[in-house]
Amino acid sequence: MNFDWGQLARYPKWIYVLGGLGILFLLFGSFYPPESGGTPQPSETARVTNSDRMSMGEYEKYYETKLSEILNEIQGVTNVTVMVNLDSTEEVVYAENIQNQNQTTAETDNKGGNRTITQINENKQLVLIKGGTADHPIIIRTIKPRVRGVLVVAKGAEQPRIQALITDAVQRVLEVPPHRISIQPKKM
Secondary structure (H helix, E strand, O other): OOOOHHHHHHOOHHHHHHHHHHHHHHHHHHHOOOOOOOOOEEEEEEEEEOOOOOOHHHHHHHHHHHHHHHHOOOOOOEEEEEEEEEOOOOEEEEEEEEEEEEEEEEEEOOOOOEEEEEEEEEEEEEOEEEEOOEEEEOEEEEEOOOEEEEEEEEEOOOOHHHHHHHHHHHHHHHOOOHHHEEEEEOOO
């Protein structure tokens, strides 16, 4: 069958647009994960605490230093001392291949009774990449430690307006609710 390219001129332009969209869907359709079965996809379910990172004490000291520097820049606030209490260390989320298999069996006995049996199998494997002499897991993201509470002692904190400014700053920087922030005036 010979195709005459001159015949294309007879079709409306919207057919070309639809054809182009169809080709794009074919090309980019592989970016969507399969609904079931097939190749396992990386998942974000493996959360492991990584001891190679900063310790809780180092994180607390880092937060205290940075927060003190920033709060000393607020007008009316001087001589700031900060104590930060962390809830946990940082978490590292590693990529995993997860393969789920679901099998459902429906049975009917000779007396008319019905029962359904569902069997779920899950297989997880850490995704590793080769690097030099050893394999390394793929890190999807690192979650900063959660802050449990903050104590701020500063000159000028006896004024309610200054306390509100400090509370707002700490709340926004460390994502701590206001009931976990204590602001106290410093001794003269």
